[in-house]
Every structure is written in structure tokens, then in C-alpha cells.
Amino acid sequence: MINIQTLRKEYTKEALDISIVHCSPIIQFKLWFEEALNAEVNETNAMVLSTISSENKPSARVVLLKGFDEAGFSFYTNYESKKGKELAQNPHACLTFFWPELERQVRIEGVIAKVSKKESDDYFAVRPKGSQIGAWASPQSAVIASRDILVQNQEALENKYAHKEVERPEHWGGYVLKPDLIEFWQGRHSRLHDRICYALQENSGWKIERLAP
Numbered sequence: 343m344i345n346i347q348t349l350r351k352e353y354t355k356e357a358l359d360i361s362i363v364h365c366s367p368i369i370q371f372k373l374w375f376e377e378a379l380n381a382e383v384n385e386t387n388a389m390v391l392s393t394i395s396s397e398n399k400p401s402a403r404v405v406l407l408k409g410f411d412e413a414g415f416s417f418y419t420n421y422e423s424k425k426g427k428e429l430a431q432n433p434h435a436c437l438t439f440f441w442p443e444l445e446r447q448v449r450i451e452g453v454i455a456k457v458s459k460k461e462s463d464d465y466f467a468v469r470p471k472g473s474q475i476g477a478w479a480s481p482q483s484a485v486i487a488s489r490d491i492l493v494q495n496q497e498a499l500e501n502k503y504a505h506k507e508v509e510r511p512e513h514w515g516g517y518v519l520k521p522d523l524i525e526f527w528q529g530r531h532s533r534l535h536d537r538i539c540y541a542l543q544e545n546s547g548w549k550i551e552r553l554a555p
């Protein structure tokens with residue numbers, strides 16, 4: 343087994359400075375997201391979603407970003423999952439992107455709300471039928487006795503919906519995180535990384551500051 347302590351990488355690709363970032367963190371995110379797509383970062387829209395339980399215990403998992411604009415960053419999931427239950431208790435959450443090919447990280451903190459039913463319906467309607475059936479077949483985050491249960495559910499649902507459209511389950515839909523803090527991290531040499539942080543000020547827009555790495 344390799345000695346993990348010797349794993350080390352110098353970050354040398356790019357630099358980030360307050361003088362070059364956009365005054366809107368959403369537009370800055372768009373610039374970086376497009377650069378990540380162009381660099382063919384694997385699963386560019388994969389992000390870690392961190393939530394907090396009613397006992398103030400954090401938990402985190404990867405979900406896929408499905409849209410972003412001034413209103414926030416959206417993703418889709420099962421409202422009855424562990425994350426769904428935690429968000430119902432405490433809407434404060436955090437999203438983290440890591441784009442290793444560009445030596446970049448983005449952290450987004452804020453408050454989460456469900457998207458409108460229409461928005462969830464619209465997105466559900468454009469998903470492949472197999473994914474639509476999956477939303478019904480899997481009681482996400484529940485303990486199940488075996489994989490067979492999922493396969494049986496799936497087969498029964500495939501028969502049920504063989505000749506009709508799959509309607510969106512009430513328990514499946516989107517969330518949007520409205521950000522109040524967005525930090526852009528660019529890896530630099532000798533661990534002197536660049537960190538530019540946008541913090542939303544009450545009534546006065548985004549305050550942009552450099553943080554120590």
C-alpha cells in the first residue's frame with residue numbers, strides 16, 4: 343500500500359484575484375462552470391450537498407446540479423429521503439463542487455426551498471422513462487431487505503406504465519438553494535491558494551473579499 347502521506351500535488355494552472363472576478367457570483371459561477379464543461383471535467387454538475395439533522399449532525403452526499411440563475415441552484419431528489427427530511431427540519435445547506443482538472447473548488451451556502459410543482463413536473467416530464475419509473479420504484483434512504491425488492495417494483499411499474507405516461511410522484515421533485523455565500527477557490531503553488539468569497543449583505547448586494555488559504 344502506498345504511503346498516503348506522500349501523495350502531494352502542486353497546483354499551478356491559474357490565478358484568481360478580486361480585480362478579475364465578476365461582481366455577480368452567479369455570473370462568476372457561470373464562467374467557471376462553462377470552463378469546467380470545456381475542460382471536460384468528469385461529471386461537471388456533480389456537487390456535494392450538505393445538510394443538518396434535527397440533532398445538528400451534518401450529512402453529505404453527491405447530487406446533480408440541474409439549473410442555476412439569480413434565484414439559486416437547483417437539484418432533484420426524493421422529498422422523503424434522508425436529505426429531504428433534514429431539509430424539512432432545517433433548510434440551511436451547502437453545495438460543494440470540486441473540479442480537479444482545473445484545480446478549482448466552489449462552495450455555496452444558503453437556504454433551500456422546494457421548487458414549484460410545475461417546475462418539478464416539467465423536469466420530470468423530460469427525464470427518460472426508466473428514471474421516471476425509478477422515482478416510483480425506490481423508497482430512497484429507507485432500509486430494504488434486498489435488491490430483489492427494487493427489481494420487482496421496477497418490473498411491476500414497467501407493466502403498469504407500459505402504454506401510458508409516468509406521472510411525477512408527489513414525493514419526488516426539485517429544491518433550489520438560494521445562496522448567501524459563494525466562495526471560489528483556485529489552487530496555487532506551495533499551498534498559497536486563492537480564495538475569493540462573496541457574502542450577501544443585507545440591502546447592499548454582494549461583498550467580495552479575499553480569504554487566507
Ligand SMILES: Cc1cc2nc3c(=O)[nH]c(=O)nc-3n(C[C@H](O)[C@H](O)[C@H](O)COP(=O)(O)O)c2cc1C
Nearest residue numbers: 385388403404405406418419420423424425426483
Ligand atoms: C454522481 C452522483 C450523482 C447523484 N445524483 C443524485 C441526484 O441528482 N439526486 C439524488 O437524489 N441522488 C443522487 N445521487 C445519490 C445520492 O448521492 C444519495 O445516495 C441519495 O440521494 C440518498 O441520499 P440521502 O439518503 O442522504 O437522502 C447521486 C450520486 C452520485 C455519486
